[in-house]
Amino acid sequence: MKKPAASSLMNVSIITILVTCCVHGAISVTTTASSVQTNNSVSDWPLDYVIELEGDITIGGSFPIHGRSEEYQCGEIQDQSGFQPLETMLYALDELNNGTGGILPAGVTLGAYIIDSCDSDAYGLTQMVDFIRGSIAVLDEADSSGDADNSTECDCTSDWEVITGVVGASSSVVSTQLANLLRLFEIPQVSYWSTSPDFTNSDRYPYFFRTVPSDAFQSQAIVALLRSMGWSYFSVVYEESTYGSDIRDALDDAVGETDDMCIATSEKIPRDSGYATDEDYENIINNLIDVWDRAKVVVLLMIEQEATELFTAIATRFSEVPDFVWIGSDGWSGRTLPVESREEYVEGAITIQPLSYTLPDFDSYFTGLNPLNYSRNPWFIEYWEFMFECRYPGSVNNYWNIEYSEECDEDLSLAQDSEYEQSPVLQFVYDAVYVFAYAIRDMHTDQCGSDYVGLCSNMTPVDGEVLKSFMQNVSFTSINDLKMSFPYDNGDGPARYKIMHFRKTQNNTYEWVDIGTYIDEIDLNMTALQFRTDSDFPASYCSDECKPGFRMAMETGSNCCWKCIECKDYQYLVNATTCMYCDDGTEPNENLDGCDPIPEDYLEFTDMISIAIAPFSMMGIILSISIMIIFAMNQNTPIVMASARELSFILLIGVVSLFTMSLILTLKPTNLLCVVINCGVGMSYTMCFAALLTKTNRIWRIFTNAKSANKQLICISPSSQFLIVFMVISPQIAINIVWQVLNPTKVVNYYPSREANQLICFGATDATYFIGLAYPGFLIMLCTFFAIQTRTIPAGFNEAKFIAFTMYTVCVIWLSFIPLYLLSSADVYVRTATLSVSMIANGMVILFNLFGPKLYIILLHPEKNTRDAFAPKMRKKTKNDNSLNVSQEAAAPAVATKTADVDLKEKQAVPSANGNENMAFEQDAL
Numbered sequence: 001m002k003k004p005a006a007s008s009l010m011n012v013s014i015i016t017i018l019v020t021c022c023v024h025g026a027i028s029v030t031t032t033a034s035s036v037q038t039n040n041s042v043s044d045w046p047l048d049y050v051i052e053l054e055g056d057i058t059i060g061g062s063f064p065i066h067g068r069s070e071e072y073q074c075g076e077i078q079d080q081s082g083f084q085p086l087e088t089m090l091y092a093l094d095e096l097n098n099g100t101g102g103i104l105p106a107g108v109t110l111g112a113y114i115i116d117s118c119d120s121d122a123y124g125l126t127q128m129v130d131f132i133r134g135s136i137a138v139l140d141e142a143d144s145s146g147d148a149d150n151s152t153e154c155d156c157t158s159d160w161e162v163i164t165g166v167v168g169a170s171s172s173v174v175s176t177q178l179a180n181l182l183r184l185f186e187i188p189q190v191s192y193w194s195t196s197p198d199f200t201n202s203d204r205y206p207y208f209f210r211t212v213p214s215d216a217f218q219s220q221a222i223v224a225l226l227r228s229m230g231w232s233y234f235s236v237v238y239e240e241s242t243y244g245s246d247i248r249d250a251l252d253d254a255v256g257e258t259d260d261m262c263i264a265t266s267e268k269i270p271r272d273s274g275y276a277t278d279e280d281y282e283n284i285i286n287n288l289i290d291v292w293d294r295a296k297v298v299v300l301l302m303i304e305q306e307a308t309e310l311f312t313a314i315a316t317r318f319s320e321v322p323d324f325v326w327i328g329s330d331g332w333s334g335r336t337l338p339v340e341s342r343e344e345y346v347e348g349a350i351t352i353q354p355l356s357y358t359l360p361d362f363d364s365y366f367t368g369l370n371p372l373n374y375s376r377n378p379w380f381i382e383y384w385e386f387m388f389e390c391r392y393p394g395s396v397n398n399y400w401n402i403e404y405s406e407e408c409d410e411d412l413s414l415a416q417d418s419e420y421e422q423s424p425v426l427q428f429v430y431d432a433v434y435v436f437a438y439a440i441r442d443m444h445t446d447q448c449g450s451d452y453v454g455l456c457s458n459m460t461p462v463d464g465e466v467l468k469s470f471m472q473n474v475s476f477t478s479i480n481d482l483k484m485s486f487p488y489d490n491g492d493g494p495a496r497y498k499i500m501h502f503r504k505t506q507n508n509t510y511e512w513v514d515i516g517t518y519i520d521e522i523d524l525n526m527t528a529l530q531f532r533t534d535s536d537f538p539a540s541y542c543s544d545e546c547k548p549g550f551r552m553a554m555e556t557g558s559n560c561c562w563k564c565i566e567c568k569d570y571q572y573l574v575n576a577t578t579c580m581y582c583d584d585g586t587e588p589n590e591n592l593d594g595c596d597p598i599p600e601d602y603l604e605f606t607d608m609i610s611i612a613i614a615p616f617s618m619m620g621i622i623l624s625i626s627i628m629i630i631f632a633m634n635q636n637t638p639i640v641m642a643s644a645r646e647l648s649f650i651l652l653i654g655v656v657s658l659f660t661m662s663l664i665l666t667l668k669p670t671n672l673l674c675v676v677i678n679c680g681v682g683m684s685y686t687m688c689f690a691a692l693l694t695k696t697n698r699i700w701r702i703f704t705n706a707k708s709a710n711k712q713l714i715c716i717s718p719s720s721q722f723l724i725v726f727m728v729i730s731p732q733i734a735i736n737i738v739w740q741v742l743n744p745t746k747v748v749n750y751y752p753s754r755e756a757n758q759l760i761c762f763g764a765t766d767a768t769y770f771i772g773l774a775y776p777g778f779l780i781m782l783c784t785f786f787a788i789q790t791r792t793i794p795a796g797f798n799e800a801k802f803i804a805f806t807m808y809t810v811c812v813i814w815l816s817f818i819p820l821y822l823l824s825s826a827d828v829y830v831r832t833a834t835l836s837v838s839m840i841a842n843g844m845v846i847l848f849n850l851f852g853p854k855l856y857i858i859l860l861h862p863e864k865n866t867r868d869a870f871a872p873k874m875r876k877k878t879k880n881d882n883s884l885n886v887s888q889e890a891a892a893p894a895v896a897t898k899t900a901d902v903d904l905k906e907k908q909a910v911p912s913a914n915g916n917e918n919m920a921f922e923q924d925a926l
Contacts, residue, residue, distance in 0.1 A: 056109050058161045059164060059166070076386065080337075086114060091359075128177065131163045167432045172195065190471075209471060222352055231325075234299055235266070236301065237266075239268075240269060260560065276309065281309065284310075311346055336421060344532070346502055350499060353424055367413070368414075391405075392408045438474045495519075500512050504530065549566060551579045553577070562577075570587060583595065585597060585749050598756070601756060603665075613840070620847070624656040624847065627855065638865055650725055661680045679772065681772055686728075736772065747761060764828050784808070787806075787808075809845045813845070
């Protein structure tokens with residue numbers, strides 16, 4: 001051990017210990033007096049026993065051999081949590097000193113100094129002072145040798161062994177007092193059952209180690225257990241102590257890290273501030289019952305004494321108790337005391353405790369002990385009386401054995417006559433002793449050398465700081481091949497747990513059984529579970545799961561309680577709490593947890609619109625092609641030649657395009673078809689009215705310039721007419737090219753309503769198509785203007801009248817079409833039908849008005865298809881005749897003479913003075 005200078009801090013520490021010694025004496029005296037007054041047959045209780053074993057290095061031990069008591073300073077003997085751990089330490093020391101495993105250095109033995117803490121921090125502290133008396137004596141020697149005037153004299157510090165390290169304590173509250181005391185003298189401590197998360201603070205507890213994991217890990221194991229069972233809503237009952245409060249806080253943190261687990265109610269059992277009364281337990285149980293309908297699971301964070309009292313209160317004060325499912329912490333897991341005589345109320349409990357295994361040879365060692373062959377344990381006689389409820393001859397009275405009337409039989413045996421069961425904590429005591437042994441071995445090798453026998457001067461006494469550094473690096477294989485080390489920098493033991501279950505057997509007895517482990521993750525044997533009720537698997541949750549299509553509206557401050565609210569139409573569940581509308585063109589799927597595309601809708605041949613349009617379109621196409629064939633077959637006849645046959649063929653091609661486009665409009669849209677539609681609709685109209693405009697313009701020019709008979713007209717030949725038509729069509733071609741370059745047409749999805757997904761061409765729902773129809777509309781207006789100007793020409797030029805009637809009808813169709821098209825934007829199919837019908841109507845008007853009369857003559861009256869039949873009939877002039885008509889009729893012969901060579905391909909030019917006989921061949925000018 002380091003020899004610190006006599007500083008003011010150390011002086012304060014020593015003074016503190018001296019004061020504690022005085023307090024110890026005062027407490028002892030007071031307790032004894034109180035005991036005598038309570039029962040004259042009991043004196044000097046509790047007896048101030050210790051166990052001292054000689055050795056080269058002394059290890060201290062602090063065990064709750066007796067429990068706490070509300071009436072007395074110490075309670076009754078504790079079998080599994082106190083007495084068995086004490087014997088385990090002695091058993092492990094025997095193994096080491098006997099050379100088992102060859103762990104201890106040659107010539108080195110371990111001694112022991114063991115006290116009883118009575119599971120009380122106040123009483124335990126008075127006993128723990130013995131651990132540091134030897135260290136105080138060493139400090140006194142150092143001070144005396146350095147400066148005699150500064151020596152500290154104290155009767156209680158003479159002839160005391162220096163304690164190198166301490167095994168214990170059990171409870172966290174006692175370990176806290178012990179750790180605060182030992183760190184002043186740099187004495188390492190290894191607890192076997194103190195699980196408080198506070199000890200993870202290595203700055204506050206620098207010399208504290210433990211072979212069990214922290215409760216921070218236990219809380220994670222409890223949460224993992226609850227989650228694996230589907231229990232999201234549960235109650236918590238904890239004892240008011242460092243152990244209970246710390247693990248409750250750790251559990252709160254672990255639950256807080258989840259988003260689907262909640263604590264229904266948290267109840268506290270008084271412990272450190274006083275003992276719980278019957279009223280306290282009654283209130284706690286009533287509060288648990290109040291939330292039982294939703295929280296059937298109760299997590300009990302307490303040691304076995306509080307668990308025993310809670311189950312006793314349930315069994316004795318309540319005639320009918322709901323079937324709770326108890327989840328237990330390591331404080332009472334696997335213990336007999338809490339469940340004894342209360343089995344039916346505890347049945348189905350699932351508990352967590354640090355993973356350990358039974359010591360293989362300990363049972364034979366322990367059950368072979370009896371008062372006749374065993375004397376080194378001063379509490380053994382009392383333990384014997386406790387186990388067999390009898391009086392051993394010559395035993396000291398205490399508050400429990402005075403009630404025993406029978407004398408202990410000499411033939412009693414722990415193996416055969418008692419209800420002995422090995423405690424689950426023994427491996428951790430065993431490992432704690434071996435931690436010191438391995439650390440001392442490594443330190444001895446380092447400080448003295450591997451061949452040195454006994455202790456060298458560097459280890460007399462053992463330096464606690466140096467020993468601590470070796471303890472941090474200890475690693476060995478314990479029983480059942482469990483590796484023992486301190487994997488964390490704060491001295492915590494490995495985080496591994498076993499899951500135990502209290503259930504009823506086929507023989508109507510009860511037992512604790514192992515059903516799983518927790519090592520980083522939960523591993524459960526679900527088939528081994530058996531609960532108190534024979535009904536379905538216990539459920540513990542706040543709210544029922546919402547049906548598909550319903551979202552959870554969380555209650556304020558809770559992640560587990562909610563109301564189910566149905567999502568609106570066309571909404572789906574994004575997550576458990578959020579509904580969101582599906583994108584356009586999609587609709588909620590069958591499970592309402594996503595969106596599926598709405599099947600694309602488009603016009604098909606089976607639709608009523610297509611069925612209505614297709615026959616007329618096909619009829620128009622067939623009729624137009626038939627006319628073209630008839631005209632081609634009769635192209636040299638007077639009636640065809642007189643109607644400007646080249647322009648007639650262009651006009652018929654435009655009409656065929658109109659009927660074709662009306663049919664294409666009803667097909668399934670594709671990118672190519674959309675381009676064809678956008679460009680073709682306007683182009684079809686343009687071809688038709690470009691040809692008509694050229695005709696009407698030619699007629700108008702002829703009769704406008706007829707006053708000058710000798711004036712030669714230009715651009716009236718067939719080739720000129722072709723050029724004029726091309727020039728008229730060219731702007732439409734340019735419009736289409738620019739349109740497609742700047743705004744390419746493509747197929748798009750249109751959503752007129754939430755449940756509709758229509759496949760259409762871009763622009764079908766707005767006025768985009770009018771980009772292609774604007775120019776044809778302008779041509780229609782020009783055609784109509786020239787048709788009006790030429791409506792009164794001589795009777796022989798009657799085609800002008802048919803053109804005029806056609807243009808009037810076209811204007812009526814367009815004036816009806818435009819508002820209908822614009823007003824039908826909400827229904828693209830109606831809009832498509834409107835456009836198709838208007839194109840069919842325009843085509844039919846052109847066919848019947850312009851080509852119908854000619855077909856009548858060609859097919860039904862071929863005898864009229866002569867030059868004479870088309871000569872204009874000159875009527876007599878009256879004074880009321882329009883001057884234009886007179887001039888036109890007078891000019892006709894001269895016009896015919898000038899154009900005959902061109903119009904009749906230079907075969908029919910017969911100039912004459914009056915020109916009347918040539919008028920039949922001038923119909924091609926119309």
